[in-house]
Amino acid sequence: MTQAQSSNSNIPETDFNLLEDSEDADNHTSDSTATRLSLQFQLDDSFFGQRIDQVAATVWPDFSREKLKQWLKEGHLLVNGNSVKPKYKSEGDELLTLDVELEAQTRSLPEDIPLDIVYEDDDIIVINKPVGMVVHPGAGNSTGTLVNALLHHYPKSVELTRAGLVHRIDKDTSGLLVVAKNLEAQFSLSKQLAKKSVYRIYDLVAYGAIIAGGTIDEPIKRHPVDRIKMAILPGGKEAVTHYNVKERFQHFTRIQARLETGRTHQIRVHFSYIGHGLIGDSVYMNRVRVPAGASELLADTLRGFKRQALHAAKLGLVHPRTGEDMMFEAPWPEDFSHLVDVLRTENKAY
Incomplete structure (x- = not known):
């Protein structure tokens, strides 16, 4: 069973894989609900002269x-209580006020797809994503995605950009990600991302001996x-990955990696770059590499592992409403566990 726990311990400052870079919002205030949005933001001189x-x-x-821009033109977004045109230049001291009723932010349709929910309350959902599930609809993946599942599980997510997603993991990577259930939570998580205060740990198995x-x-x-x-x-873009060796085999290494930044395919690209690509990664490894003298079981396991050996195992964040430090863990999926078991028996280190 997936484990989830909260703690009051300090969580190391890291970043995680953002869909979009987020700006800090220390002076953001709101009394919004999921449907009616009322936001205020006090500008400072860093915005002087900008449209x-x-x-x-x-x-x-x-x-x-x-x-x-549409909300500016319609009078939903005011500057010092007045309507202005989008090309208005900021003096650097204005009060922005946004008062609008949210409408559907996505054209994706809800689908009754089971979710492995590790934790849920009124503000966030933490999900253990299975291998093979696309997070966000895109070319060739308009249905069967996590967004489709979220729209069914929590219909009000239609009012949020990307249905409340604040980060994603690749289709063939398993593990944890957090989703916001309201705009306040989405803003809070974006702020944490910008401050690198979200903690993410990945387990992976790479080719070669990493000392x-x-x-x-x-x-x-x-x-x-x-x-x-x-x-x-x-x-x-800057990309930094910290890693520790957890287990050594003859021809492979099990590693735990912590993201300081969150770029697309970051772990896969970084380990491929240093000559230790991930088992099963068909994008960054041009072929399956079976060690000389490998047993039939090991050879079959390597050839049959059809996705990158990468699992988002731990996720730490500050709860957007309570301020509580929370840490979640997800155990390895069956295919990952089987791979490691086979390496332990068939590719033991000398």
């Missing part, structure tokens, strides 16, 4: 700039030719 639609998009990143732990600090951006891939390239 007000640009400012609003920075202040409230969960709404598109076009939606905020000791370390840190991989290499920038990541979209591959210039193969658009499915990410790559280590100059000009990419």
